[in-house]
Amino acid sequence: MNPVRNPEELADKVLGAIKAVAGLDSAMLHEPTFQGNEWKYLKECLDSTFVSSVGKFVDQFEVELASYTGAKYAVAMVNGSAALHMALLLAGVVRDDEVLIPALTFVATANAVTYCGAIPHFVDSEKQTFGIDIDKLSAYLQANTLQEGGNCINRVTRRVIRAIAPMHVFGHPSNLEGLLKISKDYNIALVEDAAESLGSQYCGRHTGTFGIVGALSFNGNKTITTGGGGALLTNSLELARLAKHLSTTAKIPHQWEYSHDCVAFNYRMPNLNAALGCAQLEILPKLIEAKRKLALEYRNSFSGIEGVSFKLEPENCRSNYWLQTIILDSKHANTRDRILEKTNQSGFMTRPVWNLLHKFKQFANSPKMDLSGAIDLEKTLINIPSSAHLGMGN
């Protein structure tokens, strides 16, 4: 491996390695792939006139999603944010609770906490999984919480820490064994933000099925899309029923009467969007294979470049490689922005990880632990073009 002499040279090499895999012209960060029955099912949905919150596709989508993930139940939602909000409600999060979430996640995780009237409590991440740093969190909770009446109490704020919502970043599973242990040891409900990890497994089991409830997203940039959409995964019949009830205005079933037994939401995925989802689920295994093949191609393409490494799936995990990622060596962190500029200017869309959430002014008063792991990752991660069709030999 030849040493890199200056930032421009590294940026050139990164661009070259991307182009070698993603083609010579340009590439988006992530485009959907429609190669199956998308047209057919949309037309069938339209012809039925059942395009809204009731229809066969939304029921079918739930059944097939449960089957694919191995969750006992899936409940379709209007988008990933709605699914996350609902997941936290089902976990019992109420006003003035705290919810442990990584500082290194998309803002939707934190927003969903605030929709419950609760407060995000930011925890650190580590570089093996890009997920929550379990050892560091264990030590932090040991020192900073106490147990009272079966609840985990923050010693400083005196608030209940009700839930922990890890995010499987870019599709790489977090350390779920460690998270389950923390959940059990500290009486903190585990809610998985699996928005990015449809198709990703931890020890052979699908992400989103380890916690009380998991939340998926089918936004346009995800592995499969329903236009906008999301879903809850759970193994509890009671929670699945409650999720459906709360996502359909808590209407009590009756032929003509309109009664509602609690404050609730209009969070049901429309049948039109589910029609697209049913077709996308059919090609999901093919999309995952293409994304995994793309990862291998990137690994090879970046293997000869000093100072940058391609992110492979964590041990014992099978990742969907939703967003393909390279990591700069710390000494090259100051080259990150030049690489972003050069690649985007050349038509190959790249981006850094999200700005860490604890820095946003709306979360300035949120509690947080030492976040040095996340801060290091923020400086050195770059996502590169990741569409499934790039791994399909197109």
Add this chain to the structure above:
Amino acid sequence: MNPVRNPEELADKVLGAIKAVAGLDSAMLHEPTFQGNEWKYLKECLDSTFVSSVGKFVDQFEVELASYTGAKYAVAMVNGSAALHMALLLAGVVRDDEVLIPALTFVATANAVTYCGAIPHFVDSEKQTFGIDIDKLSAYLQANTLQEGGNCINRVTRRVIRAIAPMHVFGHPSNLEGLLKISKDYNIALVEDAAESLGSQYCGRHTGTFGIVGALSFNGNKTITTGGGGALLTNSLELARLAKHLSTTAKIPHQWEYSHDCVAFNYRMPNLNAALGCAQLEILPKLIEAKRKLALEYRNSFSGIEGVSFKLEPENCRSNYWLQTIILDSKHANTRDRILEKTNQSGFMTRPVWNLLHKFKQFANSPKMDLSGAIDLEKTLINIPSSAHLGMGN
């Protein structure tokens, strides 16, 4: 007119009058009509791969919706509940405020108030419009509120009454002149729940354009549908921009960086749903004409039946007749349930108005005025089959 001798006879006559207009076999309460470019635009959207929160149809839908309604700006939302929530936020509703809403409305109006952390304050309705009883409300506010620092304060609860959210019930415009006067006299922001009134005008101006902001719905049962969807109408550029910002996670525009400057929402209508909406908007004038023709047919059909009257549009209004409605004379109120049973059992879907919201346990602690007008209406209103195609001579 022959006097009705017993409940069974009245139920028979109502069923007969419905069948005379809606056909001999069966009729849903409200089905969508797809007769235009629905499939063409859906296919075009799919072929573009832009099915999610960015795309030409969602922008086009906003422009055409503004043009049709005469609002300066329209901002597409994921559904009517999201639009209502956003509308209240834009009107400045914050935690522990009160919002005046009719007890006689769909539960979404009240739920949206609670999403802001605010409290619904139930007000009475009258039979000319099915909307808020202005005279009664004026007297109530005079007696029960005071002005402090430009805010309207509830004398009993000491909370700020921040907004009033009238609902244009079944598409019939409320008394907007009276509502504007109350808004001005008492410093209470006017937010129109126009979920049911797309195409309805008050004094020649479209509902939803009188208040600071109005909220529309395009749910599957509405005059036009996007599967699920809603929109805000406003004449304020500042509020329109804020609505779009807050409905797209408050992301600050940047080529690759992810920063968000406040707690916000994933409330944007997907492009896929907007594609359907663009096609539906094209046939909206035709749908409204059909629904108005259907109203005339029902008026004639019910004109000979003693004890029941067909609801016509309020004075100076042009109604979309979203849900066609009959009103029983008070002395026949006890026949309502028999009529509902008989018609539904015969395949002609009918329903009463929503159960009044102040009776639900989740709103048991909400303030309310005397609601005798709404209570009378609840006992005597029945919606009858209202699909546009019934007025198209099919």
